[in-house]
Amino acid sequence: MNLFPRLYKKIIVLLCCTFPLFVHAAGNAAHGQYLVAAAGCAGCHTNNTVDARPFAGGRILQTPFGVFHVPNITPHKQTGIGSWTEANFLRALRTGVRPDGQHYYPAFPYPSYSGITDSDLSDIWAYLQSLPAINQVNQTHELQFPYNQRWLLGPWQWLYFSSRFSTTITNRGAYLVDVLGHCGECHTQRNSLGAVIRERHLGGGSLAEDKSAPSLAPGDLQQWTDEELKQFLKTGDKPDGDVANTTMDEVIRTTTSQLTSADLEAVIAYIRSLPPVDSESGNQ
Numbered sequence: 001m002n003l004f005p006r007l008y009k010k011i012i013v014l015l016c017c018t019f020p021l022f023v024h025a026a027g028n029a030a031h032g033q034y035l036v037a038a039a040g041c042a043g044c045h046t047n048n049t050v051d052a053r054p055f056a057g058g059r060i061l062q063t064p065f066g067v068f069h070v071p072n073i074t075p076h077k078q079t080g081i082g083s084w085t086e087a088n089f090l091r092a093l094r095t096g097v098r099p100d101g102q103h104y105y106p107a108f109p110y111p112s113y114s115g116i117t118d119s120d121l122s123d124i125w126a127y128l129q130s131l132p133a134i135n136q137v138n139q140t141h142e143l144q145f146p147y148n149q150r151w152l153l154g155p156w157q158w159l160y161f162s163s164r165f166s167t168t169i170t171n172r173g174a175y176l177v178d179v180l181g182h183c184g185e186c187h188t189q190r191n192s193l194g195a196v197i198r199e200r201h202l203g204g205g206s207l208a209e210d211k212s213a214p215s216l217a218p219g220d221l222q223q224w225t226d227e228e229l230k231q232f233l234k235t236g237d238k239p240d241g242d243v244a245n246t247t248m249d250e251v252i253r254t255t256t257s258q259l260t261s262a263d264l265e266a267v268i269a270y271i272r273s274l275p276p277v278d279s280e281s282g283n284q
């Protein structure tokens with residue numbers, strides 16, 4: 001009886017046929033790298049010192065609620081996210097929940113990222129996993145009471161956050177601006193509890209230290225041509241010879257300048273299609 005060799009043959013054929021499926025399921029790190037640029041992950045997760053190591057965290061974010069120390073997201077087992085599963089990662093970005101069940105602060109713009117598609121999240125995960133593991137311990141945030149009470153983020157999510165995974169955004173420009181680019185995290189006004197006011201979507205927002213991000217709604221946006229707007233998002237140069245201030249300049253360097261020409265055009269087309277924002281609405 002040569003039953004066993006035949007069985008082996010079958011198993012080998014089966015493995016060969018299904019191998020491409022496994023490869024596909026593993027996520028495309030090269031595409032992940034582009035998505036990470038479009039989403040500006042490195043900007044926040046890399047310190048702004050000269051010797052900073054990419055994605056190892058340490059960066060300080062000043063907010064009206066206190067100081068956040070952005071964590072290490074390299075695959076280091078003890079100090080980064082090296083012990084996470086892909087499912088942990090998906091849940092963090094989609095629902096703002098930590099592997100231990102606690103909630104994240106919206107200083108991590110997961111309310112925008114919750115709209116990232118499953119396959120894009122897998123690609124981002126594949127890219128982050130391909131980075132060198134860097135041993136850099138996270139610092140504790142320094143927030144004022146009651147914002148230092150992480151448990152309050154549960155009720156906060158209940159009030160202000162609904163995971164968007166059921167709604168698929170098919171417009172490329174909207175996906176780049178509202179989901180990956182999280183432009184509204186700065187360009188939309190927030191209420192006193194740090195939630196963006198939906199009615200004032202991209203109608204301008206105030207940032208820490210008295211800075212503000214102007215409205216991107218068509219009636220308010222600078223009367224630049226599409227070409228001038230593209231130039232600004234690529235280089236930070238304004239038509240009058242001025243340059244973007246430090247906050248937007250960083251967004252341009254780490255995010256919009258990395259986009260393909262077609263994606264930049266989709267961003268501009270989407271901004272041009274925004275409805276006007278009523279200055280009276282949503283003041284709460």
Ligand code: HEC
Pocket residue numbers: 036039040041042043044045061068069070071072073080081089092098103104105106107108109113124
């Ligand atoms: C505006 C700044 C900012 C951007 C942009 C940002 N993050 Fe973060 N991220 C944070 C902060 C702040 C935290 C910590 C939140 C907390 O402690 O509740 C965080 C937490 C995380 C965590 C959880 C780490 C842990 O140890 O629990 C992961 C994973 C993460 N970010 C991945 C990403 C990815 C991937 C991107 C891009 C798609 C990204 N972040 C973009 C600020 C940012």
Ligand code: HEC
Pocket residue numbers: 176177181182183184185186187211212213214215216220221222229232243244245247248251255256267
């Ligand atoms: C971290 C906060 C932040 C994020 C995120 C951000 N911006 Fe900005 N943006 C600013 C600030 C601050 C200014 C004002 C800069 C200046 O006047 O030099 C600005 C200015 C601009 C301007 C010029 C508007 C004008 O009327 O002068 C455009 C256009 C713009 N941003 C588009 C975007 C787009 C598109 C995104 C998302 C891909 C984005 N921004 C994300 C903070 C931000």
